[in-house]
Amino acid sequence: MTWLTASLRRIAPPSSARITFKPDQKVWNLSLDQIESDTGEIVEKRFTQADEAGSSTFNFDTGNVLYSKLRPYLNKVTLPDEPGIATTELIPLRPIAEALDAKFLAYYLRSPAFVNQASHHVAGAKMPRVVMDWFWEHEAPLPPLSEQHRIVELLGQADALRRLRRAADAKAARILPALFLRMFGDPAANPKGWAVEPLNEISSPRQWPTISGKELTESGFPVYGANGKIGFYSSYNHEHPTVLITCRGATCGTINVCEPKSYVTGNAMALDDPDPNKTTIEFLETYLNVRGLDDAITGAAQPQITRQNLQKVNVFVPPFPLVEEFSEQARTIKQMLGKTVSAGEQVERTFALLLQKAFAGELTAKWRQAHMAELLQEMQQQAQALNLPLPGSVA
Template structure:
C-alpha cells in the first residue's frame, strides 16, 4: 500500500511555544549541544531567560526542532522539556492527530531527506536550507498506528547503534589515558616538557587542493572524502584527480567543528572549513594527533577555530618517547578499527532501515 504524501507545512507548521518563561532558569539550546545523526543532546546549559539574545524563541515538548544551518550535519531534536533555542533551529509543531513527533524526527534524519535538503541550500559560507522548498516538501504519512510501529523498530535499532558506539568510545579512551600517564596534561604541562608554538610543529598544506561539495559525495567510490563532520569518512568520489596532493600522514582539522582526524591514506577534502596539517621533523605525527585531541579548544559557535589552534603551545618530549607512544597507539588503533568496522556495518544497516521505513 502506498502512503499519502503531505507537505510539511500542513502537518508540522512552524510554531514556537506561546508559554514564556519570565525570569525563569531555563534550558538554552544551541546547535553545539546537539549530536549530528542521532539528535542526542550532549549537554544542557541553563540560564535565566532574561539573559538570552534576540535571535531566539521559546519551545516546548510539542515541538520538533530542525537545524536549517548546514543540513548535512543532520541535527534534529525532540525536546524532553521546554526551553529557549537559537533561531537556527526551526520549531516544527506536528499535529498530534496525524503525525507522531518521533516519526517526524526519524524522517528528517533519514539519509534520503538529508541528501535532498543538502541540495536545496542558499549561501556559501553558511549554507541554510531554502525554506520555501522545506515547507513544500512532502512527507509520507501512514496511519498513526503504523507510525508508532516504525518508531518502535527504529528506536530499537538506534539503541543497538548507540551501544556499539559506546563500546567504541570506551576502547578509544585507552590511548588518551596512556598519553596522560606518559606525558601528563599537555595544557598544564606538569612534567615540565619543553614547549613550542604551533608554527614550529605544524605546516598547513590545505592551499592548492581542490574540495568537493557535500552534495557531490557518493555512498561508494574509488577514493574517500574527509570533511569536518563527526564520521572519519564523509563519503566517496570516483574523481581521483581531486585527491589531496601532499604527503602522509596528515591531521585534518574541522575549522567549525573543532574535530581532529588522523588520515594516512589518499583522500579528497570535503568543502567548508577543512584544514590539512603535517608535522615538521622531530615530531611524531600520531603523537601530535593525540596531543591535539587533548587540547582545551574554546567554543566559538560556528565561527572559525583555526586561529585558536595557532595560538596553542605544544609539549616536546624526547622523540624516542613520542615514537614509543605512537607504536602503542597504532596497536590499539588497529584493534579499535575492528570494532569500528562492525559499528560501520550497524550504521549502514540503520541508514538502510531509515530510508526503507518511509518508502511505503
Template sequence: MSTVKARLGDIAPARPLRKTSLDPEKIVWHLNLDQVKAQSGEILEKERGPAKEAGSSTHLFDCQHVLYSKLRPYLNKVVLPDELGVATTELVPMLPDPERIDRRYLAHYLRSRRFVDWISQQVAGAKMPRVSMKVFWEHEIPLPRLDEQKRIATILDKSDALRRKRQQAIELTDQLLRSMFLELFGDPVTNPKGWPVRELGSVAQCQLGKMLSQKSKSGQNPRKYLRNANVRWGTFDLSEVLQMDFSESERAKFSLRDGDLLVCEGGEVGRCSIWRNELKECYFQKALHRVRVQSPLTPEYLQEYFYWMSKLGGFSKSVSQVTFSHLTSEKLKRLPVPIPSPGLLAQFSEIFIKIDSQKQKLNKHSDDLKYFSDSLSSQFFQIR
C-alpha cells in the first residue's frame, strides 16, 4: 500500500497572524535569521521589544506555526516557535493543519538531509539564493497516519536531544580551555601580566598557501588541499576536501605536519586550528597561513591566543589603525605575541592535549549520532 502524499501548500500554507490584533506596546520576540543556528533551528538568542518597533517586512507568528527560511536553504533553518513573535519575511510562516499533519513531523521533514539537498537545487539568485516558492508549495510530502507522524517525530526529537547534549559538552570543553588561557596568561591584547612580547615572525615560521588557478585545478598531480571553509575554531571540517595540482617543489613548500597551525587569511580573520595529521597527505591554498612555532612557543598556546585576539579586536589594534578584512603575511608576522615562561606554556599544552582528546571523542560520538539521525530520517522520509 503506497503512502498518502499531500502538497505543502495544501496542508501547511503561509498564514501569518493579523498584526492588527496585537497591542503595539506589547513586548514580543523579534526574530531574524541571524538568531537561528544553521542545521538545527535552535535559537541562539531571543531579542525582545515593543511590537510597534517591528519593521514593515515582518509578520506575526505563534506556537502553531513552523517558520521556514527561504533564503539559502542549504543552511537548513527551520524553527518551531514556542511563543508569540514577529519575524522577518525571509521566514515563511507555515500553518500546519493539525488534523492532517503533526507540526514536529513537518519540521523534521523540512530539516531532513534529502529534502535539504533537493530544495537547495530549486533556488533563484546567485548571491542571495532563495527557494522557488512555487516549486516549494507544489512539493508533495508523505503523510502516514497522524499517530504514526507523532511516533516518528518523537523518535527524531530524542535523537536531536542526544546530539544537542553532545554538542553542549563539546562547547563546555572549549569554554574551559579559553577561560583557563585568560586565567594563566591574561588578555593577550593588553598583556596585564607583563609577559615579554615578540613579533610572531621572530618566533614562528609563517607560510601563505598556494595560489589557486585554473591551470592548477586541471594539472597532472592532483593532491588534497585545505581552504578557508575547512578550518573552524579548534577543529577541521573535512566533509569536502578539494584537489589541485602540486608539483614536487610545491609539495615540499606547502606540506602539512603534526602541530602546524592553520590560520584563515580572510573571512573570520584569524580563525585557526592545529593540524593533527587528520589526512595522510594534504596541502593548503592561499586562503590559509601555515604557522610553525619555535620553542618555547607551543601551537596550543598560539591557537587560543588567536581566538582571543579575534574576539577582543586585537588584530586591528595591534597591526593596523583600522579594522581590516585580511590578515596578510606582513601583518601576521608583525603580530605582537606575549611569551609566557616555558614551564607555564608546557603546563598549558599538557592540559590542552588532555582536554582536546576528550573533545575529539565527543566529536566522534556527535558525528555517529548525526549519521544515525540522518539514517533514521532517510528511512522515514522518501524524497522524490
C-alpha cells in the first residue's frame, strides 16, 4: 500500500491561536533557547506580562506544532503543553485533525531526512532561515491515522529510552564540578584564599570569522559555534583541544572544549595558549563552568561577551601541583564520561534509524499488512477530507 502525500500547507497550515491575553496577565513567553534541539523538550519556561512580549510575536495554543525556521540544522520542533506567546522565528503549524496526528508531524519534522532537506533550502548567510516557499510546498508522507498513531507509539517508546539516557548523562556530568568544589572551593567566595589573576594573564581569548550555513559540510573538521558542534568544514584553526566560550546569542557564556583539529566560528571565543605553569585546559574549563560568566555579559536584548570583558574575568591560581592533581583526576573522569557519551551517541543513532524507517513505511510494515482493510478505508476518508487523489496502488 502506497501512502498519501500532501504539502505541509495543506495538512498543517499556519494558524496562530485565536486567544487574547490581558495586558497584565503572566504568560509563557517562548523563545528558541527554551527548546532543546532534536527532542523538542522545553528546558526552561519564562513568564512575562503579555504586554511585554513585543511586536514580533504571535499567540499559540496546544493545537499548534511549533517549528523553528532559523538555523534548521539545530532541529527545534516542539509541541506546547499550554498557551503562550512565541517569537516569530517559530512557525505555528496547525495539523488538520481528520488527516494528521500532531505528534506524527513533530517526529517527521525532526527526522534526519527532513532536517537535511531543510538545511539545504535556506536563505541568509549569518542567520540562515528556511525558504518558506519550499517549506509550505514540501510533500510530507500521510499514512492513515491509525498507522500514524502506531508509529507515534513505537517512536514514543524509543524516545523515552533516549530521554532516560540523556538524564543519566546529565547526572554524570555533575561529577567534575563537584570534585572541583571539594578541592578548591567556590570561585565566588574563594574560601581558601587562592591568588587571583585576570584571565588575560593566563590565556589569550581569540575569535575567527563565522562560517555560513552553506559552507558547512557533512564531513571534514568539526565546527563549533554558539550551540556547540554545528557541522563540519574543510579546514581547521585549532590543532589541539581548546576551551571555548560562546560570546553572543541566547547561549552566551556557555563553556566547553572543542576537539583537536576543529574550527571555531565568530560566535565563540577560544582561550588559546594557557600558561603551562599556572593552569591546564581541564582546570580552566571547569573553573569557568563553576564560576559562570554572568558578570562578563552585556546587553539584554542581544547578550554578548566582548574580548575586553573576558580578559578582565578573574581566575584564581592555586599551587600548580594541586592543579595538576585535579587535572589528572579530571582526565580519568572525562574518559569515563566519554564512554557514557559513546553509549548515548549509539542510542541517538538508533533513534535516527527508527525515524528513517518510520517515514519510509518500514517500521510498521507487518502491522500494516495485518490491518490492511481498515487502513484502506481510513485512507479513502483522508483523501476525501483533503480533496486528494488516491495513490494508483489504492485507487
